[in-house]
Amino acid sequence: xxxxxxxxxxxxxxxxxxxxxxxxxxxxxxxxxxxxxxxxxxxxxxxxxxxxxxxxxxxxxxxxxxxxxxxxxxxxxxxxxxxxxxxxxxxxxxxxxxxxxxxxxxxxxxxxxxxxxxxxxxxxxxxxxxxxxxxxxxxxxxxxxxxxxxxxxxxxxxxxxxxxxxxxxxxxxxxxxxxxxxxxxxxxxxxxxxxxxxxxxxxxxxxxxxxxxxxxxxxxxxxxxxxxxxxxxxxxxxxxxxxxxxxxxxxxxxxxxxxxxxxxxxxxxxxxxxxxxxxxxxxxxxxxxxxxxxxxxxxxxxxxxxxxxxxxxxxxxxxxxxxxxxxxxxxxxxxxxxxxxxxxxxxxxxxxxxxxx
Amino acid sequence: xxxxxxxxxxxxxxxxxxxxxxxxxxxxxxxxxxxxxxxxxxxxxxxxxxxxxxxxxxxxxxxxxxxxxxxxxxxxxxxxxxxxxxxxxxxxxxxxxxxxxxxxxxxxxxxxxxxxxxxxxxxxxxxxxxxxxxxxxxxxxxxxxxxxxxxxxxxxxxxxxxxxxxxxxxxxxxxxxxxxxxxxxxxxxxxxxxxxxxxxxxxxxxxxxxxxxxxxxxxxxxxxxxxxxxxxxxxxxxxxxxxxxx
Numbered sequence: 001x002x003x004x005x006x007x008x009x010x011x012x013x014x015x016x017x018x019x020x021x022x023x024x025x026x027x028x029x030x031x032x033x034x035x036x037x038x039x040x041x042x043x044x045x046x047x048x049x050x051x052x053x054x055x056x057x058x059x060x061x062x063x064x065x066x067x068x069x070x071x072x073x074x075x076x077x078x079x080x081x082x083x084x085x086x087x088x089x090x091x092x093x094x095x096x097x098x099x100x101x102x103x104x105x106x107x108x109x110x111x112x113x114x115x116x117x118x119x120x121x122x123x124x125x126x127x128x129x130x131x132x133x134x135x136x137x138x139x140x141x142x143x144x145x146x147x148x149x150x151x152x153x154x155x156x157x158x159x160x161x162x163x164x165x166x167x168x169x170x171x172x173x174x175x176x177x178x179x180x181x182x183x184x185x186x187x188x189x190x191x192x193x194x195x196x197x198x199x200x201x202x203x204x205x206x207x208x209x210x211x212x213x214x215x216x217x218x219x220x221x222x223x224x225x226x227x228x229x230x231x232x233x234x235x236x237x238x239x240x241x242x243x244x245x246x247x248x249x250x251x252x253x254x255x256x257x258x259x260x261x262x263x264x265x266x267x268x269x270x271x272x273x274x275x276x277x278x279x280x281x282x283x284x285x286x287x288x289x290x291x292x293x294x295x296x297x298x299x300x301x302x303x304x305x306x307x308x309x310x311x312x313x314x315x316x317x318x319x320x321x322x323x324x325x326x327x328x329x330x331x332x333x334x335x336x337x338x339x340x341x342x343x344x345x346x347x348x349x350x351x352x353x354x355x356x357x
Numbered sequence: 358x359x360x361x362x363x364x365x366x367x368x369x370x371x372x373x374x375x376x377x378x379x380x381x382x383x384x385x386x387x388x389x390x391x392x393x394x395x396x397x398x399x400x401x402x403x404x405x406x407x408x409x410x411x412x413x414x415x416x417x418x419x420x421x422x423x424x425x426x427x428x429x430x431x432x433x434x435x436x437x438x439x440x441x442x443x444x445x446x447x448x449x450x451x452x453x454x455x456x457x458x459x460x461x462x463x464x465x466x467x468x469x470x471x472x473x474x475x476x477x478x479x480x481x482x483x484x485x486x487x488x489x490x491x492x493x494x495x496x497x498x499x500x501x502x503x504x505x506x507x508x509x510x511x512x513x514x515x516x517x518x519x520x521x522x523x524x525x526x527x528x529x530x531x532x533x534x535x536x537x538x539x540x541x542x543x544x545x546x547x548x549x550x551x552x553x554x555x556x557x558x559x560x561x562x563x564x565x566x567x568x569x570x571x572x573x574x575x576x577x578x579x580x581x582x583x584x585x586x587x588x589x590x591x592x593x594x595x596x597x598x599x600x601x602x603x
Contacts, residue, residue, distance in 0.1 A: 220471075223472075224469075224471035224472050225470075225471065225472065226461045226463070226472065229450075229454065229458075229461060229472060230459075232447075232449065232450065233447045233449075233450060233454075233458055235449065236447035236448055236449035236450060237445070237446065237447045237448065239443075239445065240445035240446055240447050240458070241447065241458070241459070243429075243441065243445045244445070244458040244459030244460075245430070245459040245460070246458070246459045303447070303448075303449035304449065
């Protein structure tokens with residue numbers, strides 16, 4: 001490289017003469033090396049920097065401590081219970097992750113669980129089979145999600161307010177429809193219905209299988225579909241997404257519908273598991289679902305989503321509940337610790353962001 | 358022949374005449390600097406070319422054909438791409454993902470259609486190389502300098518192989534070294550036969566990369582000169598009104 005620096009080089013490094021050029025090229029090689037090695041580090045580093053990884057570490061740590069504290073903890077029965085209980089929240093958190101990724105929030109999921117329980121229960125009670133029941137349950141969820149989404153995307157109302165209103169309305173409709181009565185007659189396919197929600201295959205609760213399959217589907221969606229890519233883009237910069245020709249309003253509606261339909265699936269499994277449907281089901285579940293989502297790494301400012309975050313976050317929330325119980329701490333403390341971990345998760349996110357910049 | 362011709366473009370918002378009778382033409386491979394003080398009508402003219410506004414009266418022609426832009430997509434389909442001042446990039450995505458945002462490449466795997474990362478990154482890499490930019494497609498935009506971000510925004514426009522690239526203040530708010538990078542990008546666009554309209558407040562940038570400069574003042578074009586026939590002093594005079602017209 002003895003020739004004169006080109007126009008390009010001079011422009012890129014104004015004020016540098018031909019002598020510097022030699023040194024430059026040596027530098028470049030070194031920088032290139034550094035960049036290559038840094039990229040390799042960042043492949044592993046990327047995992048290290050994700051919240052789900054650290055929450056997973058926390059789960060292992062709590063699990064280790066608990067196995068010393070309580071003999072009952074590491075039993076098959078307890079593990080079965082933990083994974084089954086977390087799965088209902090995990091399924092709902094998968095949908096909530098999508099909403100939170102667009103910088104939105106859905107406070108109505110708990111009430112929607114109650115409403116789905118009633119519409120599903122009434123359908124089965126009227127003598128219909130499991131499939132019609134499932135369709136009614138999902139349709140209920142889809143309609144509620146559609147209303148939320150249209151109000152938020154097209155009328156530009158704040159997600160917090162819309163879904164808070166829906167929280168009250170859905171619960172009220174559930175009470176009206178159920179006439180405030182419990183439903184426990186599930187029609188001709190009652191056995192099948194209760195098997196789906198309550199039993200297990202190969203020693204793993206059915207609802208955990210459903211969570212696993214849905215997590216895999218969401219992982220695929222976030223990574224390999226344009227729907228997933230667009231939702232993430234909207235969370236990053238909705239204006240840019242709009243200018244790129246992404247149908248932002250339609251996408252936002254779809255996100256709320258997806259979130260509600262996840263709740264619909266959870267409701268279907270949950271009623272089968274409990275064997276009864278009341279209009280009070282799912283009260284304060286929005287707290288646990290949002291906590292699981294945020295603990296799993298979703299950023300309330302939008303633009304961040306991990307499919308694995310939902311089950312991992314839900315697992316931590318359930319683990320806290322279970323551990324308190326086994327450690328002999330009164331159940332009245334449970335919500336306190338769920339709330340505390342929610343705040344800690346947001347704090348951790350803040351600290352990591354500051355460190356990154 | 359001119360690529361884009363504007364003829365007596367007028368735009369009124371009620372009683373306010375944002376533009377009155379503006380003519381402008383631009384040829385392939387030519388860069389025109391569009392200058393003027395705040396409120397002179399630059400953004401209005403930009404938005405008319407980009408299809409955000411319809412002119413109140415006047416004609417737009419592309420390759421001699423009269424066109425009407427009802428929405429930005431019409432302008433894009435006619436071969437006009439815009440690099441916005443705020444760049445319209447998603448910080449949380451990679452450079453390659455931003456280049457292909459909204460028009461992702463897919464491949465079929467069995468019955469499923471999935472994003473084709475390899476093809477998108479490879480093509481984005483080629484676009485960056487074509488712009489002689491060192492931007493790496495797999496880097497997150499969040500971590501990029503202003504100059505690299507410009508390269509991503511410009512690479513985006515190249516996907517549709519546009520005839521005209523409209524740039525709104527691309528060198529505002531970036532460091533001196535990055536300005537040099539962006540100016541190199543603009544020169545590269547010219548070399549590859551694109552027409553460029555550069556809206557800028559920065560006199561040295563316009564004089565470095567543009568072939569012509571058009572000056573707007575209070576909604577009318579007061580000058581349209583070859584860069585070689587004018588000087589920064591004259592253009593400044595025209596912008597602030599010390600020189601009536603040239």
